Amino acid sequence: MTSSAHAFTRAFGKVLAPLAVACALAPCFSSPALADGGGSITGKVTAAPAKYLGESVVYLKNVAGNFGGGTATVDQKAMAFIPHVIAVTAGDTVKFGNSDTVSHNVFSPDNEGFNVGTFPPGETRTYKFTKPNVGYSELCSIHPEMLGYVFVGQNPYHAVVDGTGAFSLKNVPPGTYTVAIWNSKLHAAEQTVTVASGAPATANFALTR
Amino acid sequence: MLPNRGVHWLFAALAGVAMYFVALPEAHAVPSFSRKYHTSCQTCHTVYPVLNAFGEAFRRDGYRFPSTDGSVDSDVEKAPSVELGQDQYKKMFPMAVWPDKIAEAVPLSIWLNGGVAANLPGSAAADGAGNNFAWGGIAAEMHIFGAGSFSDNVTYMAQLTLETDFGDPPGSFDVETAYLLWNDILGPSHLVNLWVGRLFAPQLTSYGLHSSFLSDTVMPGVSVGGLYNATAGLTLGQGHTDGVELNGIAGHRFGYSLGWIGSTTAPGLSMPNSEDVYAHVGFKLGGLSLDGEGGGASTDTQRPWAETSLTFDVFGYHGLSRLDNGTGAVPNGTATPIQQDDRISAVGGLLHGQLGSLVLMAGLNFEHHDRPYPGSAATAGPNGTVFNGVPDLTSANAIVQYDEVDYIVWPWFVPGVRAEFTQTSVEGASNAQLMRIIPGIAMLARPNIKFVLSGDLEWANNLPVVGSWGPAGGMIAPNPGQSKFEAEQINATVGLAF
Numbered sequence: 001m002t003s004s005a006h007a008f009t010r011a012f013g014k015v016l017a018p019l020a021v022a023c024a025l026a027p028c029f030s031s032p033a034l035a036d037g038g039g040s041i042t043g044k045v046t047a048a049p050a051k052y053l054g055e056s057v058v059y060l061k062n063v064a065g066n067f068g069g070g071t072a073t074v075d076q077k078a079m080a081f082i083p084h085v086i087a088v089t090a091g092d093t094v095k096f097g098n099s100d101t102v103s104h105n106v107f108s109p110d111n112e113g114f115n116v117g118t119f120p121p122g123e124t125r126t127y128k129f130t131k132p133n134v135g136y137s138e139l140c141s142i143h144p145e146m147l148g149y150v151f152v153g154q155n156p157y158h159a160v161v162d163g164t165g166a167f168s169l170k171n172v173p174p175g176t177y178t179v180a181i182w183n184s185k186l187h188a189a190e191q192t193v194t195v196a197s198g199a200p201a202t203a204n205f206a207l208t209r
Numbered sequence: 210m211l212p213n214r215g216v217h218w219l220f221a222a223l224a225g226v227a228m229y230f231v232a233l234p235e236a237h238a239v240p241s242f243s244r245k246y247h248t249s250c251q252t253c254h255t256v257y258p259v260l261n262a263f264g265e266a267f268r269r270d271g272y273r274f275p276s277t278d279g280s281v282d283s284d285v286e287k288a289p290s291v292e293l294g295q296d297q298y299k300k301m302f303p304m305a306v307w308p309d310k311i312a313e314a315v316p317l318s319i320w321l322n323g324g325v326a327a328n329l330p331g332s333a334a335a336d337g338a339g340n341n342f343a344w345g346g347i348a349a350e351m352h353i354f355g356a357g358s359f360s361d362n363v364t365y366m367a368q369l370t371l372e373t374d375f376g377d378p379p380g381s382f383d384v385e386t387a388y389l390l391w392n393d394i395l396g397p398s399h400l401v402n403l404w405v406g407r408l409f410a411p412q413l414t415s416y417g418l419h420s421s422f423l424s425d426t427v428m429p430g431v432s433v434g435g436l437y438n439a440t441a442g443l444t445l446g447q448g449h450t451d452g453v454e455l456n457g458i459a460g461h462r463f464g465y466s467l468g469w470i471g472s473t474t475a476p477g478l479s480m481p482n483s484e485d486v487y488a489h490v491g492f493k494l495g496g497l498s499l500d501g502e503g504g505g506a507s508t509d510t511q512r513p514w515a516e517t518s519l520t521f522d523v524f525g526y527h528g529l530s531r532l533d534n535g536t537g538a539v540p541n542g543t544a545t546p547i548q549q550d551d552r553i554s555a556v557g558g559l560l561h562g563q564l565g566s567l568v569l570m571a572g573l574n575f576e577h578h579d580r581p582y583p584g585s586a587a588t589a590g591p592n593g594t595v596f597n598g599v600p601d602l603t604s605a606n607a608i609v610q611y612d613e614v615d616y617i618v619w620p621w622f623v624p625g626v627r628a629e630f631t632q633t634s635v636e637g638a639s640n641a642q643l644m645r646i647i648p649g650i651a652m653l654a655r656p657n658i659k660f661v662l663s664g665d666l667e668w669a670n671n672l673p674v675v676g677s678w679g680p681a682g683g684m685i686a687p688n689p690g691q692s693k694f695e696a697e698q699i700n701a702t703v704g705l706a707f
Contacts, residue, residue, distance in 0.1 A: 049284040109300035137297040144294035144308060209279035 039195035041169040041179060045161045047186055047207040055184035056207065057087045057151040058167045059158035060177045061133060067155045068092050074138065074148060076104045081138050081148025085184075087158040090132040094150060097124045104143070108136040108150075118142065135182050151182050179203045239366070240318035240657065240706050241356040242272065247287040249656055250706070256623050256651040256659055257706065258419035261514045262563075266501025268417050269458060271392035271402055272356065272364040275501030281361040289313040309359040316357040323349035324661075324702035334665075334684045334697040347703060352385075364390045366409060385449045399458040399500045410448035412456060412466040413524040414559040415491035415499060418448055420570070422615045422651040423627045423663050427559070428572060433607040434551060435680030436633050436641075436673035437581035440475035440533040445526060445555055445574060445609075452483070461503025464491040474531035478548045485528030493520040496563060514617055515565045523558040534600055535583040549600060551581045557609075566617040568625075574609040581605050582674065605674075606634040609681075621653035631681040633673045639690060641671035643683045649700075657706045665698040 041060075047053040068091015075082045075097040088094060096106045098121050106125060107115035111134050116125035118141070129136070132154035140146040151158065157177075159167040169179075174197045180190045186207035193201045243250060250257055253264025260268060266275050273282040283290075294308025323346045328335035335341055355367040368386035388406025395401040410418040413428065420427040426447060434441030452470025459465075466489045472481045496518025497505045509515045534549030557574030582601035590596055608631070615625030627647040634640050649663030667685040669678055670692040678685060687693035 049280070109297055137295065139295060139297055141305075144298060144305070145292040147292070147295040147297070209281075209284070 038171040038173045039197055039199050039201060041157075041172055041177075041193055041195060041201045041203055043167060043203040043205065045165040045167065045181065045188075045205045045207060047165070047183070048209075052183060052185050052207070053161060053165055054163060055085055055149060056161040056167075056186075056205075057085065057135070057153075057158055057182045058161060058169065058203070058205070059087065059133070059151070059153040059180055059182065060155055060169065060172065061180050061190070063155040063157060063173075063177065065155065071095060073097060074106075074150070075099050076106075076140070076146070079143055079146055081146060083148070083160070085149045085151065085160050087151040087153060087160050088129055089156045089158075090130055090152050090154055091128070092152075093126050093128045095124050095126050096138075098122065102142075104146075105141045107139055107141060109139070110134070110136045133180070133182075135184065137184075149184055181205045181207065183207050185209075239354045239356045240320075241316045241354055242267075244314070244318070245286055245288045245312065245316065245357055246274070251620065251656050255514050255617055255620060256422060256653050256661075257657075257704070258417070259422055259623075259651070260417050260420065262497035262507070262516055262518070263501060265415075265417060265420075266497060266499065269415070269456075269464065270399060270500055271362075271390040271404070272366060273358065273361070273392065276398065277502070282358060283361050286358070309363065311359065312357050316355055318354045318356075318707065320352040320354065320704065320706045321348055321350070322352070322702070322704040323347045324700055326701075327699040329696050329698060332684070332695050332697045333686045336686075337684060362392045362394075364392065366390070368409075383449075398502070401455065401457045404454045404456065405452075407449060407451050408454055408468075408470065411446060411450060411452075411468050411470060411487050411526075412454060413446040413487060413489050413526065413557065414522040414561070414572075415464050415489075415493065415520050416522075416559070416561055418446075420561075421613055421627065422568075422623050422625050423613065423647050423649040423661065424629075427570060427611075427613075428557075428574070429609055429611050429629045429631070430682060431607075431609050431629075431631055432680040433576045433609070433631075433633070434530050434532075434553065434578055434581050436607065436631075436675060436678075437578065437605050437635075438532050438551070438583050439675050439680075440583070441530050441551065441581060441680075442473035442475065443528060443530040443553060445557075445576065450485075452485070458500045461498035461500050462493050464493075464499045465489065472529040472531065474548075475533040478531050478533060481529055481531045481548075481550060484552075485526070487524060487526040487528075489522060489524035491520060491522035493518060495519060509565075512566055512617070514620065516563050517565065518561075518563050520561040521558070522561070524556065526553070526555040526557075528553045530578075530581075532581065532583065535586040535598055547598075549580060549583070552579045553577065568613075568615045568617065570611070570613045572609075572611045576607045576609070578605045578607075603636050605636065608632045608634075615651075623651045625649060625651070629682065631678075631683075635674060638674075639671055641673045642669065643678045643681050643685070644668045645681075645683055659704045661700075661702045663700045663702075664696070665700065666694070666696050668692070668694040 068089045070092045072088045073095045077099040098104045103120045105118040111131050114127050116127050129152040136150045138148035157169045161167045172195045176194045178190050179193045181188050188205040188207045191203050193203050195201045255261050274285045290310040291313050292310045298305040298308040325347050327342045328338050351371045353369045358364040370385045371382045386407055386409050388408050391403040418426050428446040430444050432444045434443050450470040454468040456466035468487045470485045471483045472485050474480050493499050496516035507513050507516050530551045532549045532551055555576040559572040562569045580602050582603050584600035585598045587598040588596045610630040613627040615623050617623050629645045631643045646666040647663050651661045653659050667683050669685045669687050672689050684697045685695045
């Protein structure tokens with residue numbers, strides 16, 4: 001890479017870094033917009049041990065319709081995947097960035113497995129996730145301590161649980177659904193929830209080994 | 210044939226002094242674990258280093274928290290770790306290194322310990338020390354511990370001991386413990402574990418080495434070989450031996466160990482082939498199960514240490530101790546030590562019971578030595594001539610019996626009394642017996658600051674071959690063939706762990 005390319009990369013990285021932090025706090029999607037006017041499902045998740053609470057995604061299983069086709073971004077910065085956990089929809093493509101000062105690699109041994117190769121700072125690689133309702137670990141073969149997760153839902157009704165255990169699935173069409181939770185290490189039983197238009201429904205989960 | 214006792218008085222005196230310092234309490238409460246789990250010493254200890262039922266389970270489980278509902282050790286770990294590879298790399302093996310982790314903060318802790326003894330007037334202890342009281346040894350040792358886990362089934366423990374005033378030579382340091390505990394290597398959890406390195410101690414019972422409130426070790430530190438030959442080094446069941454141990458727990462309440470460890474040798478001699486092997490089985494009735502996962506935890510909220518239990522243990526040990534037999538040739542007037550291999554066979558057992566806050570222990574060991582005696586020494590004659598010594602092939606036996614009763618009045622105050630009996634049986638000579646009665650109180654000023662006050666009452670009949678009861682921890686010195694009772698010492702030991 002030329003020095004000017006390096007300069008561009010650094011500048012790009014500086015721009016991308018705040019974006020990456022923003023992504024950690026908000027969904028990094030450009031998925032098709034969800035229909036307004038539905039109901040919502042909110043709730044609280046507890047985990048034992050609590051330290052794995054943040055590695056949880058609440059999602060609806062098998063909602064009728066065609067979804068996916070959007071894009072999402074996962075960055076690598078300070079030797080970490082940002083955000084640590086991201087939820088996408090089957091058919092979405094995830095763009096893996098590198099805002100670090102060293103080369104990174106992204107691969108996963110889970111499910112069908114994937115490896116987008118090793119790439120230098122400033123470059124990106126993409127992978128299209130098609131298998132629904134599963135989680136993938138993200139690893140970097142150059143830095144074995146790095147770990148992130150991509151959860152792939154069948155539909156866009158999914159939410160990463162926040163640090164307090166709260167989640168909210170918005171704009172859910174009225175109907176009866178199976179609500180499930182994915183966690184990197186823990187498990188909780190699925191629930192059946194009925195959503196009425198404009199009315200909030202509740203689902204709480206207690207994750208354990 | 211017995212050697213001339215007079216020849217060995219010097220060795221006996223040295224052995225006695227050495228045993229006094231060997232008997233100093235060592236460090237075995239490990240604040241590294243407090244830091245790892247963010248928990249108090251009292252989660253695992255009563256008056257440390259004595260472990261409560263949960264602490265014993267933690268130790269037997271390979272320094273891991275007993276699992277509940279399928280949990281793993283890292284579930285309860287609170288101190289941050291640095292991942293040297295995420296768990297998912299296990300799926301990549303052998304294309305990737307099997308992952309593990311290290312503690313983010315260096316997992317070290319420090320233990321200071323020592324003690325002072327008031328030698329009672331007119332006692333052999335006072336005669337030997339030349340005083341009734343001296344401020345010496347109150348900070349005799351500093352131990353630096355490193356302990357933690359590399360993964361949910363691989364843990365480690367290391368202990369470096371720095372000795373201030375004592376040791377051999379004074380000011381020495383020693384890697385007393387440094388071993389890797391590879392747990393759950395086959396079958397169900399806890400069934401097969403492999404511990405390799407400088408082991409904390411050969412596990413001859415189901416209880417930790419330091420399960421006595423009043424003595425350094427639950428099994429008395431009696432060097433039976435030392436009662437016959439001052440150069441003998443083996444002390445059954447004591448710690449810090451290189452080797453490998455396979456151990457495990459089946460059905461929550463049946464425990465076993467199989468070990469192969471280094472043999473001992475007298476200073477200046479070559480190290481023999483490692484020939485020491487041992488096996489132990491134990492079974493616990495009632496109380497918290499051996500692995501802490503089979504139920505039985507105390508429901509007494511005021512006395513969480515209390516339980517009703519009885520544990521049976523038996524063991525067998527075969528080993529070798531290489532002695533200096535004193536029969537070396539004397540080239541140019543300089544004696545060359547000649548080795549003599551004393552093979553040891555021992556069997557023993559321990560009954561450990563608890564009735565609420567009352568703790569009872571009773572143990573018995575039999576030890577046989579096939580040729581522990583030094584022969585007559587070689588001597589140099591005139592004009593460079595040498596008269597070789599004569600080896601002594603006499604065998605010897607010993608019985609060691611010990612009991613302890615303690616009552617945990619409060620979690621910081623435990624009075625008790627301990628008895629240790631040693632008998633040496635010598636072919637062609639009268640038996641010799643030593644009884645030590647040790648009343649005392651173990652106290653915690655804080656969870657990590659302890660004091661033990663104890664007395665030492667001794668009765669002996671006759672003297673062992675080396676002419677001193679030092680290798681059995683005794684100081685009393687009756688005339689050969691006679692009995693004597695004496696109050697020897699009041700001991701105060703202190704410990705500080707952080």
